[in-house]
Amino acid sequence: MSARLNKVVVGLALKNELYNKRLNQTLFDIYTHPEIDAIKDLHDRLISSNDHCDREVAFLLELALQQPPAQIDLQDVNTELSEMEVLLYDLVLRVNSESQRSLNDWMNYIANVPQSIRDGRGIDAKILMSLAVQSSRNESVERIKSDSELMYKIEVLQKETSRLFDVIKRIPLRLVASEERLDALEKLQDILIDLLQRYNSEHPQEGVKDLLRYPIQKLEASQRCLMGSDVKNDAARNEVLIASKYLEQQMNDITDKNYLEWMKSLLEKIQSLILFLG
Numbered sequence: 001m002s003a004r005l006n007k008v009v010v011g012l013a014l015k016n017e018l019y020n021k022r023l024n025q026t027l028f029d030i031y032t033h034p035e036i037d038a039i040k041d042l043h044d045r046l047i048s049s050n051d052h053c054d055r056e057v058a059f060l061l062e063l064a065l066q067q068p069p070a071q072i073d074l075q076d077v078n079t080e081l082s083e084m085e086v087l088l089y090d091l092v093l094r095v096n097s098e099s100q101r102s103l104n105d106w107m108n109y110i111a112n113v114p115q116s117i118r119d120g121r122g123i124d125a126k127i128l129m130s131l132a133v134q135s136s137r138n139e140s141v142e143r144i145k146s147d148s149e150l151m152y153k154i155e156v157l158q159k160e161t162s163r164l165f166d167v168i169k170r171i172p173l174r175l176v177a178s179e180e181r182l183d184a185l186e187k188l189q190d191i192l193i194d195l196l197q198r199y200n201s202e203h204p205q206e207g208v209k210d211l212l213r214y215p216i217q218k219l220e221a222s223q224r225c226l227m228g229s230d231v232k233n234d235a236a237r238n239e240v241l242i243a244s245k246y247l248e249q250q251m252n253d254i255t256d257k258n259y260l261e262w263m264k265s266l267l268e269k270i271q272s273l274i275l276f277l278g
Contacts, residue, residue: 004182006034006064009175011189013060020053027057031193039064047169052134059126059173067172077167078114084160086109091144091153098277099140106135110161113168122171129165136161184236187273188226192219194266202205208259211250215243239275244270 010031017024032036039061042069046058086105092100098231109132116125133140145151177185222239249266255258 002179002182003034004186004212005175005177006036006039007031008177008182008189009061009064010034010039011055011186011193012063014193014194015058015189016056017053018193018200021200022053023195024057036064052130055130056127058128059123062173063123063175067173068169070172072167072170073198074117074171077164078117080160081110081113084157084164087153087157091150091157094150095144102135102138102140103144105138106132106161117168117171122173125168125171126173126227129161129168132161133165135195156262166257172222176229177227178229181233184233184273184277185223185226186270187276188219188223188240190270191266191273192216192223193270195219198262211247213252218243218246233277237274240270240277244274 010027014024014027015029017027028043030042043058043061043065046054046061049055049058085107086112088103092107095103108129111126113132114127116122116128141154141158144154195212195216199209199216208269219237222236222243225236225239226233234268244267246265249271251263252266254263
């Protein structure tokens with residue numbers, strides 16, 4: 001896999017962290033120097049974390065790793081997940097409202113995994129199973145175990161959720177992106193990461209978050225276009241153009257000198273990307 005594609009993958013993981021309002025300095029460092037060994041080391045550390053957000057980053061980093069084919073009967077996995085959904089639904093009807101919320105979350109995550117598997121969306125399947133594991137360990141779920149009649153059922157379902165998560169984690173992932181679009185994707189990700197950092201800053205100028213939200217959405221739409229093999233560059237360019245025009249219109253309302261200078265620099269990068277996209 002090329003270094004450019006590695007950087008795009010790490011950029012996806014870094015954006016995910018920023019959307020979760022987290023800061024992983026190691027991930028920033030790897031984004032600057034996307035060496036495959038560093039990517040693998042970070043992945044191996046995060047995949048076994050008890051924190052769902054860490055595992056989510058690991059799933060995205062897997063896109064850069066060469067994964068062996070997995071011998072998994074996905075039809076059997078989907079059957080087991082459907083059976084588990086039924087058992088969880090039965091439990092939802094037998095507990096108090098506080099526990100119902102956590103059981104509902106657990107059940108809904110489980111219920112959506114089979115469709116993700118059928119659609120070939122491996123990352124979504126892994127994220128949903130990770131969330132299911134997290135919900136299964138919620139304190140309100142643990143309190144259900146005080147009922148001796150329900151304790152055994154909860155423990156069996158917790159173990160099965162963890163077991164199926166381990167199976168689904170083995171689904172190999174691959175990023176499909178056109179080689180000729182990698183330069184554009186890199187430039188776009190640099191802009192998005194800059195925007196997200198500013199959006200998450202502790203003391204932004206009043207109204208900044210509202211101002212940045214829309215261009216972030218348009219630039220994300222542009223990235224989806226660039227990563228879609230059946231979408232022309234024009235569609236990606238149009239999304240960036242809309243973001244650029246919107247930011248230009250908002251500049252008259254900016255009073256903070258430092259923020260204004262940052263915005264001008266950002267617009268130069270965006271306009272350069274528009275030219276690059278043709």
